[in-house]
Amino acid sequence: MIKIDHLTKRYSDTLAVDDLDFEVKPGVVTGFLGPNGSGKSTTMRIILGLDHATKGQATVNGMRYAELKDPIREVGALLDAKAVHPGRTARNHLRALAVSNQIRKSRVDEVLDFVGISAVANKKVGTYSLGMSQRLGIAGALLGDPGILLFDEPVNGLDPEGIKWIREFFRALANEGRTVFVSSHLMSEMAVSADEIIVIGRGRFITSGSVNDLTKNAEGTVLARASDHEKLSAVVASNHGVVHESNDEGLTISGLTSDQVGRLAFNAGITIFELTPQRASLEEVFMDLTAGAVEYGSQKSDPAHGQ
Amino acid sequence: MANESTLMATTKSEWLKFRTVRSSIMGVAVTVLLTIGLGVLITTLVRTHWTQLSPLRVATFDPVSSSLRGSLFAQFAVGVIGTLFITSEYTSGSIRTTLTAVPNRLRLIAGKCIVLLVTMLILGEFVCFAAFLIGQRIYLGVVPTASITNGTVLRSVILAGLYLALLALFAFALGLILRQSAAAISVFVSVLLIVPIIGLFFPQNWQNDFTRFEPSTLGVSMQSPFAPSNSFGAWSATLILLAYVLGTMAVALVLFQRRDAGSNQ
Numbered sequence: 001m002i003k004i005d006h007l008t009k010r011y012s013d014t015l016a017v018d019d020l021d022f023e024v025k026p027g028v029v030t031g032f033l034g035p036n037g038s039g040k041s042t043t044m045r046i047i048l049g050l051d052h053a054t055k056g057q058a059t060v061n062g063m064r065y066a067e068l069k070d071p072i073r074e075v076g077a078l079l080d081a082k083a084v085h086p087g088r089t090a091r092n093h094l095r096a097l098a099v100s101n102q103i104r105k106s107r108v109d110e111v112l113d114f115v116g117i118s119a120v121a122n123k124k125v126g127t128y129s130l131g132m133s134q135r136l137g138i139a140g141a142l143l144g145d146p147g148i149l150l151f152d153e154p155v156n157g158l159d160p161e162g163i164k165w166i167r168e169f170f171r172a173l174a175n176e177g178r179t180v181f182v183s184s185h186l187m188s189e190m191a192v193s194a195d196e197i198i199v200i201g202r203g204r205f206i207t208s209g210s211v212n213d214l215t216k217n218a219e220g221t222v223l224a225r226a227s228d229h230e231k232l233s234a235v236v237a238s239n240h241g242v243v244h245e246s247n248d249e250g251l252t253i254s255g256l257t258s259d260q261v262g263r264l265a266f267n268a269g270i271t272i273f274e275l276t277p278q279r280a281s282l283e284e285v286f287m288d289l290t291a292g293a294v295e296y297g298s299q300k301s302d303p304a305h306g307q
Numbered sequence: 308m309a310n311e312s313t314l315m316a317t318t319k320s321e322w323l324k325f326r327t328v329r330s331s332i333m334g335v336a337v338t339v340l341l342t343i344g345l346g347v348l349i350t351t352l353v354r355t356h357w358t359q360l361s362p363l364r365v366a367t368f369d370p371v372s373s374s375l376r377g378s379l380f381a382q383f384a385v386g387v388i389g390t391l392f393i394t395s396e397y398t399s400g401s402i403r404t405t406l407t408a409v410p411n412r413l414r415l416i417a418g419k420c421i422v423l424l425v426t427m428l429i430l431g432e433f434v435c436f437a438a439f440l441i442g443q444r445i446y447l448g449v450v451p452t453a454s455i456t457n458g459t460v461l462r463s464v465i466l467a468g469l470y471l472a473l474l475a476l477f478a479f480a481l482g483l484i485l486r487q488s489a490a491a492i493s494v495f496v497s498v499l500l501i502v503p504i505i506g507l508f509f510p511q512n513w514q515n516d517f518t519r520f521e522p523s524t525l526g527v528s529m530q531s532p533f534a535p536s537n538s539f540g541a542w543s544a545t546l547i548l549l550a551y552v553l554g555t556m557a558v559a560l561v562l563f564q565r566r567d568a569g570s571n572q
Contacts, residue, residue, distance in 0.1 A: 049410045050403055051567040066410040069313070077407055083400035085328060092327040100320035100408045102313075140404065 001026055001179055002047060002148060006056035009042050009203075016042040018203040019056070024181045026147070029174045031194030032183040035290055039203035040183040041079070044152050048077055060148055070101040076141030077150040081133040081157065086126025090117060090136050093125060094143060103144055111139040130157030138166075148179040155189055167193045187286035201290040214285055222258045225250035225274035226265055235268045236261065250274060317409050317418035325392060325422050334388035335426075338381045338471070339434055345377030346438030350445040357450050370453045371460050372531045374442025375435055375467045379526060385427060385471045386495045389478035392423055394488040406568050416483070416560060420476060427475040431468030435530075439464045459532040466541055467530035470548070474522070477552045483559035499523050522548060 002024040009017040017039040024030045034040050045051040047058040049065035057064065060075050068074050084093050094108045112118045115135040120128070125136065134157050141149055151170075155163050170193055174180045184190050190197055191211055199206040199214075207214065221244065226232045229251055233243045241256040253261055258277040265272050325331050353373060360368075396402040409415045436455075443452045453460045482491040499522055506517045515537040518524050528534060528544035539547065 045403075045567075048403075048407050050406055052565075068410070071410055072408050075407075079403055079407075080400055083403045085324075085395060085399045085401045087328045087330070088324070089327070092323065096320045096323045096327070097404070097408050099323055100316055102316050 001061060002150075002181060003059045003062075004043065004047075004056075005059070007043065007046060007053055007058055008055040009039070009046060009051065010054045016203050017046070020200065020203070020205055021056075022198055022205065022208060024179055024198075025196070026179040027174055027177050028195040029170045029180045029182060029193060031190035031197040032181060032200070033187060033190050033197055033286065034183075034185065034200040034206075036185050038185075038201050038290075040185075040200065041152055042203075043200075044077070044079060044150055044181075044183060047150065048075070048079070070103075070144065072097065072101045072140075072146065073103065073144035074146050075148045075150065076144060076146040077152075078134075078137035078141045078154060079150075079152045081130065081137040084125045084133070084136065087124055089122050090125055090128075090139075091121040093136070094140060097140055097143055101144055107143060107145075111142045114142065115139045131159060131162055134158055134162070138169075146178075149173060149181065151180075151182045153183055153185070155184070155186070163189075199286065199289055206289050220254075221278045222253045222256060222261050223250050223274070223276040223278055224253060224258075224261055224265070224272065227271040227273070231268060232265060232270050235264050235270070239264055252278075313411075314414055314417060317414050318421045320408070321415075321418045321422045325426065328395070330391045330395065331388055334384050334391075335430055337384040338388075338430055341381040341384060342375075342377040342434035343438050343441065345380055346374055346442050347445065349376050350374050350442040350450075354445055354449050368451065369531060369533070370443065370446055370451055371439065371463045372527065374439050374446075375464065375530045377438055378431075378435055378467050378471060378530070379523060381434065382471060382474050382499065382523070382526065383496065385431070385475045386478035386499075387492060388427070389423055389475035390482040390491045390495060391488060392419060393479055393482040394486060394491055397486040398488055402568055412564055413560065416563065420479070420556075423475055423479055424472055427472040428468065431471035432465065433468075435464050435468040435471075453532070457532075462541060463530050463532050466545055467526075469545065470526045470529045473548050473552050474526075477522070477555055480552065480555040480559040483563055484555070520547065522551065 004020050004022050004024075007017055007020045008015070020039070020043060032040050032043070042051060043058070046053050047060065047065060060068070065071060065075065088096075091108060091112065094111065095105065097103075098105060098108055109118070112121045115138050117132055117135050117139070120132065125133065128136065134154065138151075138154070141151070154166055158166060170180050170182060174195070182190075182194065194211065196208065196210055197214060198208040224232060229246055232251060233246060236243055236251070236253055236256065239256065239260070241261070242254050243251050244254060245252040256264075258275050262272060262275055350373065357365075396405055405415065406412070409418070439455065443454075446452045455461055455464065478491065478495045481494050482488070485491040485494065503518065503521050503523065506514055506521065509517055519528075519538050524538055525544040525548045528538045529541050529548070531538075531541065534540045538544070
């Protein structure tokens with residue numbers, strides 16, 4: 001269990017995290033979603049005691065991270081896969097971590113096996129590809145067999161096979177009753193790998209809930225193709241609907257359900273050729289939610305490539 | 308008890324980290340090479356030119372410190388070892404991994420300092436004793452020699468080794484403050500080489516006061532059986548150098564506790 005309690009972090013002139021307040025529960029995969037620069041990594045660093053909170057606090061299992069006796073036995077984290085001395089071998093890197101938290105030596109080979117880098121464990125980390133470093137980072141996070149796991153943008157640098165592997169891996173960890181907290185700027189990734197999602201933008205809380213809830217509550221649109229588009233537009237407009245687009249393909253209507261549009265058309269004597277409810281994709285919901293919260297957005301803001 | 312065992316665990320982990328990177332191994336090799344190699348070179352030159360030396364040089368000749376001169380070059384190698392032990396954590400970003408494993412920052416630095424002090428003390432004493440013994444062997448028969456059984460001579464050799472260990476800690480503290488290899492090594496070298504040059508621009512009477520406080524002058528005092536002119540005695544020099552190290556380390560610790568460690572600089 002991770003608890004974020006009115007957390008605020010200010011770097012000299014920027015407010016990186018602004019009064020965040022939420023909990024991450026065990027047994028599910030919780031996605032931490034926001035555009036780049038929205039404060040996800042900062043929040044994770046404060047959870048791990050690397051950065052100091054300006055106000056509020058973050059606790060794990062009711063304690064501040066720095067108070068934990070052998071912390072990596074309780075919390076495993078992968079923040080930055082390349083944050084390893086390049087001149088040291090993977091095995092020695094993990095052995096040093098194990099020794100510092102009094103973890104038995106044989107565990108090092110277990111996690112190396114598990115992430116599939118045993119064959120290169122005696123090579124210097126500097127020679128690793130990003131994908132291999134990512135796997136080493138995961139091995140480090142699992143080393144202490146912790147009940148809480150934090151991953152910052154874990155799919156970056158993984159090949160499709162690795163991405164599939166890591167999704168199943170998160171699911172398995174959660175099924176074992178662990179707390180799994182995964183950040184990403186990719187809504188599509190979170191849609192398939194997370195159960196619960198917490199959305200932030202510009203350091204502020206935007207919304208949270210299950211993936212289903214988030215798309216259900218989002219405003220969907222209805223695509224209508226009819227005999228008389230002009231008349232239908234007028235009828236829709238006079239019944240609190242909004243017509244977004246009108247062309248040969250049909251009308252894109254929001255504010256009304258497909259049932260309501262069908263009934264209005266029938267009453268007005270308009271023949272409907274096609275009536276399709278268009279449920280908002282999670283991606284669109286995300287774009288809507290974080291609109292204006294993208295720190296480095298281009299004109300055509302695309303959070304998937306918002307580097 | 309619990310705290311003792313965890314400081315032990317931290318120290319063991321840091322020892323493993325220290326010996327598994329090439330920079331430490333190279334640094335140790337260079338220290339051995341410079342102290343003993345230059346010791347052999349210097350003592351051999353003294354032996355071959357002994358009869359040509361002026362009576363004043365002969366009268367003031369010190370077989371102890373002359374055989375230990377190589378350590379004043381090795382101090383740079385030792386400084387690089389100390390600096391890189393902490394700055395490589397910042398340049399590689401591994402400080403974040405290190406601090407998630409050991410979030411108690413005081414304990415982390417204590418562990419690192421124990422590793423550095425013990426290894427550098429063993430290294431420093433080894434190279435200084437070796438340079439001294441080999442040097443006396445080279446002098447034998449031509450140049451007056453000193454015996455290690457003499458208390459003052461023994462002190463000089465031991466303090467010469469301690470000097471190297473203290474400089475490694477000083478460089479480590481600079482590294483912790485500056486968090487950047489190049490910057491920390493530059494400052495370290497400046498303190499040892501450039502500051503004495505600045506001293507030369509001072510009026511003569513200031514210069515004597517200034518020079519004897521310089522770390523390298525303190526080093527010469529520490530390895531000399533008799534205090535050189537305008538210098539502190541061996542024990543006073545040791546205490547002054549220790550004060551430098553502790554002062555710098557205190558500043559480094561305060562900054563380290565207050566700073567965020569996670570963000571990229």
